[in-house]
Amino acid sequence: xxxxxxxxxxPRTIFHVDMxxxxxxxxxxxxxxxxxxxxxxxxxxxxxxxxxxxxxAARKFGVHSAMPLRTAAKLCPQAIFVDGHPERYRExxxxxFNVLQVFSPQVEMASIDEAYLDMTGTARLHGPPLxxxxxxxxxxxxxxxxxxxxxxxxxxxxAKVSSAQAKxxxxxxxxxxxxxxxxxxxDVREIPxxxxxxxxxxxxxxxxxxxxxxxxxxxxxxxxxxxWGLALAxxxxxxxxxxxxxxxxxxxxxxxxxxxxxxxNDDTADINxxxxxxxxxxxxxxxxxxxxxxxxxxxxxxxxxxNFTTITRAHSRSQPTQLDGxxxxxxxxxxxxNWKPGSQVRLLGVQVSSFESQPGQIDLxxxxxxxxxxxxxxxxxxxxxxxxxxxxxxxxxxxxxxxERAHENPAGLPGKTKPRQ
DNA sequence: TCTGGGGTCCTAGGACCC
DNA sequence: TCTGGGGTCCTAGGACCC
Numbered sequence: 001x002x003x004x005x006x007x008x009x010x011p012r013t014i015f016h017v018d019m020x021x022x023x024x025x026x027x028x029x030x031x032x033x034x035x036x037x038x039x040x041x042x043x044x045x046x047x048x049x050x051x052x053x054x055x056x057a058a059r060k061f062g063v064h065s066a067m068p069l070r071t072a073a074k075l076c077p078q079a080i081f082v083d084g085h086p087e088r089y090r091e092x093x094x095x096x097f098n099v100l101q102v103f104s105p106q107v108e109m110a111s112i113d114e115a116y117l118d119m120t121g122t123a124r125l126h127g128p129p130l131x132x133x134x135x136x137x138x139x140x141x142x143x144x145x146x147x148x149x150x151x152x153x154x155x156x157x158x159a160k161v162s163s164a165q166a167k168x169x170x171x172x173x174x175x176x177x178x179x180x181x182x183x184x185x186x187d188v189r190e191i192p193x194x195x196x197x198x199x200x201x202x203x204x205x206x207x208x209x210x211x212x213x214x215x216x217x218x219x220x221x222x223x224x225x226x227x228w229g230l231a232l233a234x235x236x237x238x239x240x241x242x243x244x245x246x247x248x249x250x251x252x253x254x255x256x257x258x259x260x261x262x263x264x265n266d267d268t269a270d271i272n273x274x275x276x277x278x279x280x281x282x283x284x285x286x287x288x289x290x291x292x293x294x295x296x297x298x299x300x301x302x303x304x305x306x307n308f309t310t311i312t313r314a315h316s317r318s319q320p321t322q323l324d325g326x327x328x329x330x331x332x333x334x335x336x337x338n339w340k341p342g343s344q345v346r347l348l349g350v351q352v353s354s355f356e357s358q359p360g361q362i363d364l365x366x367x368x369x370x371x372x373x374x375x376x377x378x379x380x381x382x383x384x385x386x387x388x389x390x391x392x393x394x395x396x397x398x399x400x401x402x403x404e405r406a407h408e409n410p411a412g413l414p415g416k417t418k419p420r421q
Numbered sequence: 422t423c424t425g426g427g428g429t430c431c432t433a434g435g436a437c438c439c
Numbered sequence: 440t441c442t443g444g445g446g447t448c449c450t451a452g453g454a455c456c457c
Contacts, residue, residue, distance in 0.1 A: 198454080347425090
C-alpha cells in the first residue's frame with residue numbers, strides 16, 4: 001500500500017529553525033538605537049506598500065507584516081519606519097545557513113529566514129533533540145547575534161507548527177506520538193497552507209480547531225476540497241501529507257520562475273513611462289537569467305489597473321532566451337495587445353519560466369547576433385556591478401526612463417525591494 | 422485597512438495528437 | 440456528421456507563503 005510504504009521505519013527528527021523578527025533584528029545590528037523600540041521595516045509611513053516586518057514592540061499596537069504602511073502609521077504613530085535592505089538580509093541568511101550546516105548535512109533554507117534540518121541519527125554527535133536544539137540556539141546567537149526559535153517534530157509539519165508556538169526565542173519538542181494532541185487545540189489557520197479562504201470554508205462546516213478537523217469525516221473532506229481535503233486530514237494528524245512537505249529535507253530544486261514587478265506610487269497611463277518600466281523589468285529579469293545561466297521559453301506580463309483588477313498574459317517562444325531585448329519585445333507585444341489605452345495602471349510585472357539550460361537550437365543567421373548580444377550584455381552586467389544600476393542604459397530603455405525617474409523615483413533604479421518575513 | 426514583491430502549487434479549459 | 444478517451448502542452452487565475 002502506498003500509504004504504508006511512505007511511513008518510515010523509525011520516526012524522523014526534523015528541526016524547523018525560524019529567525020525571530022528577522023528583518024527588524026538585522027536592522028538593529030546596524031543601528032542598535034532601534035533596539036526594543038517599535039520598528040516597522042518596509043518603507044515610509046505615507047508610501048504605497050505594506051509592512052515587511054514589525055518589531056515586537058510595534059506588534060503590541062496591532063502592527064503586523066502585510067499590513068499597509070499607512071495603516072501601521074495610524075495604529076502606531078510613534079513607530080520608526082525604515083526601508084528594507086535585501087543585501088543585508090541575504091548576507092545574514094548566509095551566516096545562518098553556515099551555522100545550520102554544522103549540525104546536519106541535510107539543511108534546506110525554506111526562505112530567507114527559516115530552514116528545515118533533518119536531525120535523524122545525529123544523537124551520537126549532538127545528543128538528544130532538546131540538547132542539540134539548545135546547542136544550535138546558543139551557537140546561532142554567538143555567530144550571528146540573532147535570536148531564533150526551534151520546533152522539533154517527527155515531520156516537517158510538526159516542526160514548523162511547533163517553532164511558531166516556541167516564539168520568541170524558544171525551543172519546543174513534540175515527542176513522537178503526541179502530534180495529534182499537540183495540534184488539537186490550535187486554530188486550523190496554524191496549519192501551513194490554510195489561509196484566509198480555506199479557513200472560512202472550514203468555519204462554514206463547523207471546523208475551527210485542528211481537533212475538529214481530525215474528527216471530521218475524511219471522505220467528506222475529500223469530496224468538498226478534493227486533493228487538498230485529503231491532505232488536510234493527514235495534516236490534522238501531523239503528517240506531511242502530500243506535496244512539497246513530503247519531500248526529503250535538503251533536496252532543493254532550481255527555481256521555476258523569475259519575476260520582477262513594480263507598483264507606481266501614482267498610477268499612470270503614460271505609455272512611455274509604462275514601456276520604460278517594462279524595459280527596466282525585462283533587464284532585471286534577463287540579468288538574473290544570465291546569472292543563473294538559464295534560458296526561458298515563457299514570458300509573462302502582469303498588469304494591474306487602478307481598481308486592482310489584475311490580468312496576466314503569457315507567450316511561449318519557439319526559442320528560449322536570456323536576452324533583455326527579446327524578453328522586452330515579447331512583453332511589450334503582450335502589453336500592447338492587452339492594455340486599454342488611457343486606463344490607469346497601478347502595477348506592471350515581468351515573469352519568465354519554462355527554463356532550459358541550453359539556448360535555442362542554432363538558427364544559422366540569428367546565431368551570430370545572439371552571441372553578440374550575449375557578450376554585450378555581459379559587459380553591461382559588469383558595468384552595472386561596478387558603477388551602479390543606472391550607469392548603463394540600453395537605447396530601447398531610454399525613451400521614457402528619465403521621465404519616469406523624475407516623476408516618481410528620483411532616488412533612481414530599481415524600485416525598492418521589500419522582502420518580508 | 423486602499424491593499425509590496427518574489428515565489429510555489431493547484432485547477433480548469435482548450436488545443437492538439439493518437 | 441451527431442462524436443470516445445487519454446496524454447500533454449499552453450494559458451489564466453487564484454490561494455498561499457515569507
